[in-house]
Amino acid sequence: MTHSATALYDIPGPVTRRRHRLYGIAATVLILAALGWLLYLLFDTDQFTAAKWSPFTYKGIQELLLRGLGNTLKAFAYAAVLSLALGAVLAVGRLSEHRPVRWLSTLLVEFFRAMPVLVMIFFIFVALKVQPLPALVAGLTLYNGSVLAEVFRTGINSVERGQREAAYALGLRKTQVTTYVLAPQAVRAMMPTIISQLVVALKDTSLGFLITYEEFLHAGKLIASNLDYDLPFIPVVMVISPIYIGMCMLLSWFANWVGGRQRRNPKTEAVGVAPAEPGTLLPGRQEPRV
């Protein structure tokens, strides 16, 4: 139990446990009542009529949804690969010995992290008149690439100093030190944070809906606004959300699993990082160097 691991209260005795059980029952009853009320509302507003659910039995509609899902995954794949690449480039820039390169990359990273992703996507879509998919991918890449750049940089900076010193003492050049010694350890330790950031990218592909990219939500909207099926809005939400949320949860769970493995892995011993939540660094703040 989590009881012993908190500063808040002692391990409860028999009387308190009985009281807690009572609270638990009361809370459970309340939740069940709320869920029941929701179910009643759903029935009351006729959300389970055959007319509203029949569209999902048609092959064409299933294909429409699948195509939407495919487009979502396609945008995610492009955005993930490109942001990893951009993140690597910007991180190298921020770690560079040349001051102008360092300043330029710092400026880019700080700017793109401070801008709402949607503003960038709209700018690329409206002002530069780019097609929806490239606009979405470009916006996601700029934002997530900048965040990943910070993740990479923090990781490399938090590899134990002795590793770097030993590598230099062996006569390796700066590039060799980074690529052979620092980066492999840093990437391994940062893997959970990197994957969590990819979850953000996956979630943000749904912004494509707002620039008429034909992704999953867009397909749902098409079905939901169909008068022939009595505007099946709630059924569409009930079909789409579990799939969307399930995909993100799966990726989040994968990040946690990798994190658990890395903590036990001796190869990450020399990296003293406490991975921050993705994108939670205040702009303009310098992370403490470990």
Added chain:
Amino acid sequence: MYVLTDNFSLYGKGFLGTLELTVYSSILALLLGFVMASFRVAPVGSLRVIGTVWVAVLRNTPLTLLFFAVLLGLPRFGLVLPFKVFAVLALGCYTSAFICEALRSGINTVPTGQGEAARSLGLSFGQTLGNVVLPQAFRSVIPPVGSTLIALAKNSAIAGAFSVTELLGTYKPLNELGYSIIWSFVWIAVGYLIITLSISALFNLMEKRWGVAR
């Protein structure tokens, strides 16, 4: 270049709209996040389950999907409110999951010994919480809550795309009036930068005053 001076009232309205959304949603998110965090550390099993499910679901929900469901879905239940209220609801609930996690990890940074010492001095549960645990947790919670609220301010742009009066939404009328689209976006960007950098400055100030000494 003259986009800003010519349309100052339009920009002003959008800026205030974003600010309003951010402030109201922040209040909702902080309150709800606090409640959910206390659920997650409660000794009652079913409350912990609610908190955990709340966080797990909302953290993995795309905000656009949430806006889609709340703004277009809730009216199907006969709940008709202004779009702005719906937007605050969606943004607040979404952000509350992140606030909850920040608060919970803040509470977890307080060593168990602190609570044990407080209790052995005879302090009651309320005193332990109010005088010993929360003041210490508060210090370590400032930076993550600050960054979460910055993310909230940025996410409020999505409300603009769902036709709530908001800074990003100003590009549309300007575009129709024939102003340079690039410059109108520059000023939109400046508006967002003002908001996010102010939150950042506020929280940096708070951290300097109350933060954990490193």
